[in-house]
Amino acid sequence: MRADGTAPGRPAPGGPDPGEVLRGCAREVLEVAEGIRAVAERTATTLRASGLTAARRPRTGLAARWALLRALTGGQGLGEPAGTTADGPRGGVARVLGAAGRALGGESLAALVALTSLRLRVAAVLADHPELAHAPGMRLLTRAVAADRDRDAVRALRALLHDRTAQRALSGLAPLIAELLAVRDVLDGKSETGGAAGAEGGAEAVDLADQRRRTLATEGSFLGFLRNIEVLSTDGRILVQNVRGPDGVVRYVLQAPGTAPGRPRSDAPQDLVGAWRDLCGTDSPYTRSLTRAVAGHGIPRGAELALIGHGEGGNAVLNLAQDEEFCRTYRVTHVIAVGSPAGDRKPADPRTWVATVTNQFDLVAAPDGGRAAPGACGTAVDHTAPAAPATPADHTHPAPTPSRPGRYDVEYAGPSREFPLCHRLREYIEHLRTLLPVARADIDEALTPYRGPVVRTQAYRLQDHAHPPAGHPFLTLATAPVRTTVGPVDVPVRYYDSAAAHLCFPVDPDAARSLLPDAPWLTPSRLGRRALAVLSVHEHRCTTIGPYTEIALSVLVDDLWRPRPHDAVTDLLRRVDLRRTGRYVLSLAVTTEAARVVAREIWGQPALRMRVEADLTGREIRARSQDLGLAVEGRLGPGVRCPDADRALYGRRATSTVRTLVRAHGGLRLHPGAGVRVRLGTAAAEPLAGQLRRLGIDAARPLFVLACPQFMAHRGGGAVLAR
Structure with a gap:
């Protein structure tokens, strides 16, 4: 304990914020790393200069070239692999030496310094938002940068930043996006974050399902337009x-939706740079697709248009709104951005009225995760809510500042700091309805020309012609919406990035039968004298119903009509849709409400919402649920590839x-179970704990x-059987 009464490692009262x-x-x-890279580039340019050895004393020129080469590629120098900087006809020797240096373990000094910058940034983010420590993207990142040797960490980080599947998880780390892009530039020796010149994009008119169409607003209003965006979800439609x-x-x-961490993208390139290119330039696949959607809608030239x-x-x-050609074609009267970094972007048409609504704890809109200073980002008004829900009287009436005419920025502190909860549009809608009634009324007043009946509604699916859809071709499927209590859900539900561990236990058949429903046609399959129970742990990092984790207990059961001996073995040779046996789900715990509702209402499984943490991406697998009192941990031994x-x-x-069919595609491996153990606490929750005890596992x-x-x-959707 320090003299001021605070614990060591905690910020002292009134002291600087650690983050x-x-x-x-x-x-x-990072500035130092970029400076080192610039010096390395200038050194490489000098090394390639033709006049270096054309002096009157060639030996002196050769000695100078050798000294530059050692400074560029030596372990005590810049450590810059010459193969990435020395081009042209005179760079052959440098490229060979650079490749040899990399093979022997050499790494760029700039990359090593940039790695230190990223480690500091990760520590800052976790200091402000410790809940991100459990995010899949953060786990991948910390595993890469925490290697024992810096050179190994740089290599792991370089591989991670070029792995498209990993980038889908990293895209959820909003406060680290800028740092990751800058570090990637240093690692690659080039910049890829500029404008996306020549980026491709398209838009195709599509029909909305009746369920979604009925939930769309029929009268123009600010909250009505936002609810429309929420109905569209994030599946690439506007x-x-x-x-x-x-x-x-x-x-x-x-009306344009954004992306959501843990959901697939279908409107822009599926990599880290493409996902956030809209922050760096006006010419991106998303903006091009919006332009083509507006053109395809048949809007007359000069017509008034609002962008939300x-x-x-x-x-x-x-x-x-910054596109001069677009603003010459249409009269953009209003631009409203919710949960987006406002910056100082000025519309091409000075008459355009711009409004932004930003939660200070939204890491997408405020990547540093802290409250902006008054006047920052062109703030015209500051609605600040206390930590607890406030009443409308707690918010002052906003008024645009004289220095920023036509600008209306609302910044407030929401009741929750958790990310991504504070970025969800549903949260913004609720805050505008309850915490920010004055701001909502002002924006509605500005939208008065658009307050009237909706006479036509058309949805467009955005397309990126330069990249295939996520999960193509395995997940390129026809879908249909199914009504649930949390809204329509597209079926089949698609899982783009998941990890799983299925723990298989031989159990007593009578104990397994006692846990099944009281129906004579539900009987456990026998493998010899034993039945098979499976405890499955899934970590779903990216799905069409959002990311979630699940723990399920199931028992292998026979054909419901004509059980036959050895069906469980012969079914392994059949396609899943032709199999007679299956696994009856006894208990299911999931971490989100959407997953619970889908499991119960579509698949007929007894799902409960519980807190579960899992890490299944390495040899060491861990899953823990305090609510269930359950822990699964251990190290996987040698494994063999299996179907x-x-x-x-x-x-x-x-x-x-x-009956529900699940089709999977990935590198499944069979491991002996000796290194993995299941543990139950003394206060473990029912029904899963009781079922595990009765099965003896x-x-x-x-x-x-x-x-x-x-x-x-x-x-797929659940098929109802008459049994």
């Missing part, structure tokens, strides 16, 4: 509506059995483990 100090250090170290204003004139409203977006969609509409874990799952809905080791650190899957 801000670490961010400042990270910026300075909305254009024709609204007849109070004066009888038809105007047009473009959330998250990345807000970035796109702000950038679109993908396609399976049929059974559930129960009322008096009927529900509450403190047992599995016979074998089927594990896959990364795979894709799709799970």
Whole structure:
């Protein structure tokens, strides 16, 4: 305990914020790395100069060239692999030496310094938002930068930043995006974050399902437009509506959703740079696609148009308003961005009214995770809410500042600091409705020309012609919406990036039968004298219903109509849709409400919402749930490749059995189970704990483990059987 009464390692009252100090250090170290890279580039340019050995004393020139080469590629010098900087006809020797240096373990000094900057930045983010420590992207990143040797860490980080699947997880680390892009530039020796000149994009008119169409707003209003964006979710669709204003004139409203961490992208390149290119330039696949959607809608030249977006969609509409050609074609009257970095972007048409709404704790809109200083980012008004929900009287009436006419920026502190919760559009809508009624009324007043009946609604699916859809071709499927209590869900549900471990236990058949529903046709499959119980742990990092983790206990059961001996073995040779056996799900714990509702209402599985943490990407697998009182941990031994874990799952809905098919694609491996153990706490929660105890696997080791650190899957709708 220090003299001021604070614990060591904690900030002293009134002292500097640790996160801000670490961010400042990270910026300075990164500037040093960029300076080192610039020196290396100038050294390489001098090394390639033809006049270096054309002097009167060639020996002196050769000695100078040799000294430069040692400074560029030597372990005590810049450590810059010459193969990345020395081009042209005179760079052959440098390229050979650079390749040899890399093979012998050499790394760029700039890359090593940039690695230090990234480590500082990661520490700063975790100091402000410790909940991000459990994010899949953060785990991948910390595992890469925490290697024992700096050179190994640089190599792991370089591989991670070029892995498309890993980038999908990294895209959820909003406060680290700028740092990751800068570090990637240093590692590659080039810049890729500029404008996306020549970026491709397209838009195709599509019909909305009746369920979604019925939930769209029929009258123009600010919250109505935001709810439309929420209905579109983040599956690559935008909305254009024709609204007849109070004066009888038809105007047009473009509504653009953003991305959500843990959901697939289908509107822009699937890599880290493409996901955030809208922050760096006005010419991106998203903005090009928006332009083509507006053109395809048949909006007359000179017609009035309002642009509204959330998250990345807000970035796109702000950038679109800077396009002079677009603003000459259409009269952009309003641009409203919710949960997007406002910056100091000025529209091409000075008459355009710009509004932004930003939660100070939203790491997408405020990447540093702290409250902006008054006047920062062109702030015209500051609605600050206390930590607890406030009443409307706590917010002052905003008024645009004289220095920024036509600008209306709302910045407030929401009741929750957790990310990505504070970035969700549903949270912004609720805050505008309850915490920011004055700001909502002011924006609605500004949108008065668009307050009227909607006379036409058209959705457009955005396309990126330069890249295939995520998960193509395995996850390129026809889908259909299914109504649930959390809204329509597209089925099959697609899993773009998941990890799994299936712990398989031989159990007593009578104990397994006692846990199944009281139906004579549900009998456990026998493998010899034993039945098979499977405890499955899944970490779903990117799915169409959002990221979540699940723990499921199931028992292998026979064909419901004609059980036959050895079906469980012969089914391994059949396609999943032709299999007679399947696994009946006894218990299921999931971490999100959407996953719970989908499991219960579509698949008929007894899902409960629980807190679960899992890490299944390495040889050491861990899963823990304080709510369940359950822990799975251990080290996987040597494994052999085996076929993908396609399976049929059974559930129960009322008096009927529900059969669901799951198809998977990934590197599944079979491991002995000796190194993995299941542990139950004394206060473990029912029903899972009781079922594990009755099966005798509450403190047992599995016979074998089927594990896959990364795979894709799709799970169809539940087929109701008359059994």
